[in-house]
Amino acid sequence: MAIGYKIKVVVKTSYREGYCKMKRTMKLLMLLMMVVVLVGGCAKAADEVTIAQTDDKSSETTVTDEIVTIKLFTGKVETVDLMNSLIDEFNAANPGIIVEQEFQKDASNVIKVKFASGDVPDITTVVTQDYIDQGKYLDLTNEVWWNRIDPAIRDLCTDVKSGNQYKVASNMTMAGLFYNKAIFADLGLNEPATWAEFEDNLSKIKDNDSEIAPFFMGGKDSWMLGHLIEFMAHGVIKQDLGITETKAAFLANDDTKLQFGEVGGPMESFAASIISARDKELFNSDFLTATYDNQIEAFAMGKAAVISQGMWALGGIIEMNPEMVGNIGFMPYPAIVEGTKPVILSAEDSAYAITSDSKHPEEAKKFLDFLFQADNMVKYSEFIKSPSAFEDVSADWGPIKDEVAHALAAGVHIGFTNENPSGFSGDDAGRMVQELFAGEYKTSADFATAYKEIWDKAWNASNN
């Protein structure tokens, strides 16, 4: 008992000592905290006073000394270096304005986050119908630039719903079929007008040399397959209705004009063409896993006879094999529906818009004024190897100028499909082509039905 009692006392004493020690520590900590908070508070207060004083002193000069920062947000990797050098020139000549460029590979998605978070750029190359409808861009209809721009490009930049222009395209781009002129010449092949003639050409190429892919697609990059739908399938509608009526039909989901689900309609004919060429093994065997880079490499090195691409691919091909320059042919997409004509994409490229949330629209316009100057547009065209949209700009933009002119004369001009419902992007359409190639649709009619269903669902989600 005595021992137990003693222990109890010892424990009690040490507890009390510990308690007092803890109390002292707590007091010290509290004191320290108070000091920190006080010092922090005072420092903040002092800062505020300093700022207030500074403001008082320079209240008149602040406005003139203010440096405006303009953020340019782009998804165009091919223009990043050129834009950086142009921006440096502009910044040097305009001390009050600093233009900063931000490039994002996934720009069309990133801008959505930017809009939602309030981190809105002043100028952007990402312009979609959804954002136009939501009033995200400044109306540029009355800007002086339009006096110098090709009227056809102005039409392509016009929002069908409002009739206004919210973007200015600095250039034009073309897309069609690049082909190896030497292979075509060796086999005595002519540019085909119909898909049947095209398949006939490809079969001859295949029979002649099994090492050469007759028609090479980088199907892992689904945007490329989405382009096939935009140009070949939608091309049927576009050549029939023209630019404005097509846009209106897409926006209204006018099935009497679009006929997406119809047998013999654009989607079914497109699917039938792809299935036919696939079954005849006219595509590269790695259609589903090859990338854009693989495609460019194969064409540049003479391992692919035909590829579907736009002018944006030209630089890469020539860089990879400069000797290819004189060997590049360019032709329209052959007609996939009887009674229609070959089509070629001739559309706006490098579109710039000013956001309506920009706090410095005048400075943003000043930068675009600078960018659209004729001498800068010459540099721009020659750099991205595509013709300028400005009529006063004469640039030596590419080594296949003549081939392009020839193709433009041979095909009906069509534009991009910018009116997709937001839940059904070009990438999504491309994934459907992947499925088609992988044999997930038993017939071309199944593909057309599925395409219509998905389009309708996305359109209803966006419009209801």
Next chain:
Amino acid sequence: MELKNKIISKLHNFMILPAFLLFSIFFIYPLLKGIGLSLTDYDGMTKANFVGFDNFIEFFKDHRAMNDVKTTILFALGSAPLLNIFGFLYALLLDRKFVGKSIIRTIIYLPAVISPLIMGYIWYFILQPKRGFIYSLIESVSGNALDFNWLGNSSMAIWVIVIVNVWQFVGMTMVIYLAGLQAIPEELHEAGMIDGASYLQRIRYITLPMMIQPIKINVITNIIGSLAVFEIIIALTDGGPGYSTESLSIYIMRKCYGSFTGYSTAVAIVLFFIVLIPVYISFKYLNKKNVEM
């Protein structure tokens, strides 16, 4: 005085406050906000409208979403068990004494340090038909007899992804099992050997029961990791061909960027439960098997 003492005695309860605040800001608030968003038609830009459980109903009606659920579960069913089996076997093998053990451990663990995205691209280049290393190897051996597009085949691609994932992360699982093996007292094995237990019997009756904690950690982390798979699929197939290898995480990302923010949040909540259920079952089951030292 009594009140003062009472306050002081309760003071330690407030020490949890900073942690609770952080937890609230970074977990509870986003979770509640997510639940709220999942009941709206928010598109990431315009005003959100309350739609009740429409997003959840839509999810179960969406053919693509159901395919993604199937793909995700298939991936987890392939990946999680293989990671554990091979991780455990590697650990058993490398728990022995032999020359070069450390080098082999490092080699097996090394891929886990590299980003799954980079690893996925490396494997993509290895597996590419016509250009990849494996194609060249097979071509040199069989003379072009096996010209097969592993990643371009809808039903095979998912298993290729499983193998690459297991190859990459087996080292991580192995390290945890190794730590568990080394914590087992040597005396237990010695006692087993004296009792005449064979090597397999010692694994069955001594090693495995003593490894419940590492097994629990590995099973649960592998289930979570496998059901939330994202990067390796993006790099290897981008979810294709079509949507055949698209996981639920990729679907959520694509829907979120495709102006369906409310809907994608609803899918994220469904994914949360898809992960939670097997984790809870595994946790409960393995808790029952716990051995106390």
